[in-house]
Amino acid sequence: MSGRIVVVGGGVAGLATAFRLVSSKDLDVTVLEAGPEPGGKVSSVDVGDLLLDGGPDSLIARKPWAVRLARELDLGRELVAPATGVTFVWTDDGLRRFPSGPFGIPTDLRELWGWDGMSRRGRIDALRDLVRKPRKEEGDESLGALLRRRIGDEATDSLVAPLLGGLFAGDVDRLSALATFPELAEWERRQGSLIRGARAAARTAADAVAPPMFLRPRGGMRRLTDALAAALGDRVRCDARVVSVDREGRGYVVRAGESEFSADAVVLATPALASADLLDHLAPEVAAALRGIPHVSTGVLLFVYPEGTGTRLPDSSGFVVPKGKLAMSACTLVSRKWPDPVFGDRAVVRCFVGGSGAEDLLDQPDDAIADGVARQLAAILPLPPEPKAWRLVRWPRSMPQYEVGHLDRVAAIERALPPGTFLVGPAYRGPGIADCVRGANEVADAVRSHLAGRLQPIEGEHVR
Numbered sequence: 481m482s483g484r485i486v487v488v489g490g491g492v493a494g495l496a497t498a499f500r501l502v503s504s505k506d507l508d509v510t511v512l513e514a515g516p517e518p519g520g521k522v523s524s525v526d527v528g529d530l531l532l533d534g535g536p537d538s539l540i541a542r543k544p545w546a547v548r549l550a551r552e553l554d555l556g557r558e559l560v561a562p563a564t565g566v567t568f569v570w571t572d573d574g575l576r577r578f579p580s581g582p583f584g585i586p587t588d589l590r591e592l593w594g595w596d597g598m599s600r601r602g603r604i605d606a607l608r609d610l611v612r613k614p615r616k617e618e619g620d621e622s623l624g625a626l627l628r629r630r631i632g633d634e635a636t637d638s639l640v641a642p643l644l645g646g647l648f649a650g651d652v653d654r655l656s657a658l659a660t661f662p663e664l665a666e667w668e669r670r671q672g673s674l675i676r677g678a679r680a681a682a683r684t685a686a687d688a689v690a691p692p693m694f695l696r697p698r699g700g701m702r703r704l705t706d707a708l709a710a711a712l713g714d715r716v717r718c719d720a721r722v723v724s725v726d727r728e729g730r731g732y733v734v735r736a737g738e739s740e741f742s743a744d745a746v747v748l749a750t751p752a753l754a755s756a757d758l759l760d761h762l763a764p765e766v767a768a769a770l771r772g773i774p775h776v777s778t779g780v781l782l783f784v785y786p787e788g789t790g791t792r793l794p795d796s797s798g799f800v801v802p803k804g805k806l807a808m809s810a811c812t813l814v815s816r817k818w819p820d821p822v823f824g825d826r827a828v829v830r831c832f833v834g835g836s837g838a839e840d841l842l843d844q845p846d847d848a849i850a851d852g853v854a855r856q857l858a859a860i861l862p863l864p865p866e867p868k869a870w871r872l873v874r875w876p877r878s879m880p881q882y883e884v885g886h887l888d889r890v891a892a893i894e895r896a897l898p899p900g901t902f903l904v905g906p907a908y909r910g911p912g913i914a915d916c917v918r919g920a921n922e923v924a925d926a927v928r929s930h931l932a933g934r935l936q937p938i939e940g941e942h943v944r
């Protein structure tokens with residue numbers, strides 16, 4: 481089998497797809513990246529004298545694909561786990577330790593009953609999950625509807641939504657239960673209760689010598705995309721913004737600036753909204769469906785505090801914030817979670833701003849946002865109101881929202897994609913790096929099948 485493949489977009493999804501494809505020696509693979517360097521959202525930024533993650537800061541280890549890729553790239557020994565697993569949730573009375581349990585669903589009834597981050601009424605409501613009848617209807621519903629029905633409004637809003645909604649920068653009352661955390665619906669169906677389901681899942685994880693929840697290459701996430709780019713060498717072309725993809729015979733012609741690339745297959749590893757622009761002529765109905773996936777804007781605020789502040793921080797990886805309570809939705813205590821000798825005794829903190837329902841904040845100038853968040857931090861943590869250095873990394877329309885019906889939308893996109901074109905990225909079947917790498921593996925297989933002419937594109941085959 482031979483063929484020319486153009487991968488558009490040199491973020492982790494595009495690089496991982498190309499990396500998988502070049503294992504077939506007779507495939508001619510080119511990655512076209514609009515920016516001056518590969519990596520996409522996996523990026524590092526200078527904050528004072530430190531180089532910090534400006535986008536993702538870790539891999540979810542329970543989804544094994546990215547960790548396996550890191551090992552293939554000889555980064556296995558470089559993967560480190562967080563130095564602390566303690567997470568807090570913000571309450572009106574200060575930070576409270578998260579009750580133990582997967583996906584924020586408490587498993588220890590005594591701990592839940594004694595948890596003072598919620599009213600007595602809220603705790604009783606949450607415990608009713610054990611006796612409430614399961615939903616009879618099949619099919620999708622919002623994550624919020626599922627949570628509220630099982631554990632009540634207070635536990636949903638003050639405990640679980642900040643964690644699960646936060647991973648999507650989303651609103652649990654709009655996010656699809658089946659597309660985001662299908663485990664929860666499964667727990668209700670099988671165990672009749674989220675608490676019982678969480679307890680069973682926690683027992684299984686304990687029996688299986690569970691790996692840490694998160695992993696990260698020492699020194700930052702950039703090492704993963706740098707290693708991919710190094711393995712691909714001059715197949716990756718930067719400053720090559722693709723402006724069109726058109727049919728040419730049985731294949732395609734991809735245009736980037738003055739250059740044209742003929743391709744037997746094209747993988748669009750661009751953000752879904754950029755992919756929509758590239759598919760406007762070729763497949764207008766796919767372009768419209770891609771534009772129908774809502775995206776919200778977020779920002780990452782990085783703060784570096786003076787010497788002597790590091791040891792003052794609590795021994796915790798950070799905290800999440802219930803919707804609308806603070807300017808930030810979550811805070812990572814970087815110097816506690818991922819300690820590094822270069823920090824010295826400086827507190828290094830990263831806060832998330834924006835997201836569903838909070839995008840207005842991003843209309844403000846950088847310094848106003850940083851100032852407001854730093855003051856709030858100083859009221860919560862033993863930190864001075866002014867950091868020594870800070871930086872706001874803005875991520876406009878960066879987080880795809882898997883709203884109710886998302887899986888049907890993706891299936892419709894799959895059906896309508898022209899043969900020989902493929903989509904990969906966080907807007908489809910999982911928002912994180914691990915999901916993107918799994919998608920890359922699957923798209924690479926689908927490209928090979930297409931080239932071999934063994935399979936016509938079939939439903940569910942070419943969007944990951």
Ligand SMILES: Cc1cc2nc3c(=O)[nH]c(=O)nc-3n(C[C@H](O)[C@H](O)[C@H](O)COP(=O)(O)OP(=O)(O)OC[C@H]3O[C@@H](n4cnc5c(N)ncnc54)[C@H](O)[C@@H]3O)c2cc1C
Nearest residue numbers: 489491492493514520521536537538722905906911912913
């Ligand atoms: C603030 C933030 C924090 C996150 N934290 C985590 C985390 O801790 N862990 C985790 O697993 N995930 C996290 N994610 C999600 C993770 O970043 C994404 O899943 C992943 O980076 C997506 O990779 P990608 O290659 O699909 O897209 P991108 O990284 O967006 O790459 C797409 C590339 O396409 C290029 N491009 C766009 N248009 C064109 C064009 N016309 N021609 C050529 N190139 C083009 C862009 O320049 C870009 O480099 C986070 C996301 C954000 C925004």
